[in-house]
Amino acid sequence: MRVANLAQSLLTRTQTLQTQARLQIAEQQISTGYKSNVFSGLGGDSKKLLDFDRARSGLETFMATIQAAERRATIMDASMTSVTDIAQQVRADNFSTRAFMGDASVRQNVMTGAEEAINTTISALNAQFEGRYLFSGYEFDTKPIDMTADDMIAAVEAQLTADGFPPGTPVTAADIEAAIDTYLGINPAGAAGYYASGSSDTVTARIDENQEMDYGLTADNAAFRETFKGFLMTSMSVDRYDELNQTSATEFDDSFTDARVFVEQGFDQTNQLVGQLGIRRQKLEDTRIGHEKTIDILVQGMSDIQDADVYEAITEFQRLQVQLQASYQVTAQLSNLSLVNFI
Structure with missing residues (x-):
């Protein structure tokens, strides 16, 4: 017969304490859902867990940048679509009203339509999102076009007068175009007279560790200048109707036709920008989806380690x-x- 001794008693108590410790661990796992409350409790997997978490955090930062860029690009797309829509309308009006330009009321309606087109374009290019102007380059707080259609038309009129063609003076289509080009900075090449921002740099976003994407546009882009040129040429041609006719019987026709051509060119160029922005938006979306899938894999790996x-x-x-x-x-x-x- 064996009689319990001190050693046996101590062994039993040690085993009991070990059982208590394992019971406490099981209780913590049930309440927290984690294998351990400390990294050291994960053993060799703790470093892998930290690496996974660091990679996930980095991808989430890129995703936040991408999502912000996507939202801004969506609004910019809508703004440029608005510009192309109004350009199509002005072009259609040019065709439909040409035969009735001898009527002063028709000419007034055309001028009003051109002014509305300019104001619509200004409004579109002054688009804001989350407190920043989207067409001002990196000068987010600067309104890109701080003027109205009346201001732009008056500026071109002043330039035409400075070039030697005040109101009442015979003028050609080329003279009007030259004044508009000077104001818009098309010829000679220079700053756009309407552009208030000092930044012509397009905005970029870092979408991956070693990849940046240029997705921004500024209101002084050549496509927008050409669009404004078409609208201004329309307005100025009709406003100088009599002066053009003083030069020759076909001068107004030439000027009004040129206006339509410039509107069409502005439409085409702006539409190309819409297409290019669409490609960039698709790239942003594809990259974001790729990051989401990678994050899902990392999260699953972290779950396997710690859950x-x-x-x-x-x-x-x-x-x-x-x-x-x-x-x-x-x-x-x-x-x-x-x-x-x-x-």
């Missing part, structure tokens, strides 16, 4: 409870045993 199987933890918790209760009973019995019990 506990709660159902398994519950089963283990219940098993350890039974084992611990049995250990308590054995310890209690051993504490009551002595040699006297066997004499």
